[in-house]
Amino acid sequence: MRLYGVTGWKNSGKTGLVERLVSEISARGFVVSTVKHAHHSFDVDHPGRDSHRHREAGAREVLLASRTRVALMTELRGDPEPTLDELLARLAPVDLVLVEGYKRDRHPKIEAHRAETGQPLIAPEDATIRAVASDSAGTLGVDRPVFDLDDTRAIADFVLDEVGL
Incomplete structure (x- = not known):
């Protein structure tokens, strides 16, 4: 599975990109x-819903399915957070996985x-960062490609080239 990440500090534009x-x-x-x-606790479920009640009752995993969507919620219940590799192993095969964070x-x-x-x-301190997308692209002075943060087409071209698609 081809993998490419988008990283940066908080409010840097990762999610939009x-x-x-x-x-x-x-x-x-x-x-x-x-x-x-996510660096914080989150919940995709809502109190009072059947799936939430299953989790609250102690279910380790709750699989919620409809004709438009499937969601698997896993309660770690004190176990360590899964690694990125462990999470990727759960995904169905696709052409590209984009990783935020x-x-x-x-x-x-x-x-x-x-x-x-x-x-x-x-x-400058991380060789895994292959390019930068910035709102101040002309002033950064880094030794790798720099794109305007809003030039989605050029960034996509770069990512696809990097992963061989």
């Missing part, structure tokens, strides 16, 4: 999945960067 890349790459006929890392993992990435965050670039 992933969203645009999924749309652009899917429109080109490729099947794309995503993995998003997982800054410390060793897959190839593009860094999303917005000057207004005041955060430094991660790229």
Whole structure:
């Protein structure tokens, strides 16, 4: 499975870039999945719903299915967070998996960067970052390709070339 990451600091434009890349790459006929890392607790379920009641009763996994969507919720119940490789093994085969976050993992990435965050670039210290997408593209002075953060087509071309699609 081909894998490419989008990383960056909080509010750097990662989610918007992933969203645009999924749309652009899917429109080109490729099947794309995503993995998003959250640094906080989250819930996709709602109190009072049957699936939530199953989880609250102690179910380790709850598989919720309809004719339009399937969701598998797994309660870790004290077990360690799964690694990115373990999560990828759960996905059905696709042409490309875009990974948001997982800054410390060793897959190839593009860094999303917005000057207004005041955060430094991660790229100079991380060889897994193969390019930068920024709102201040002309002023960064990095030793790898730099794209305008909103140039989705060029970024998609780069990612697809990088993964051999």
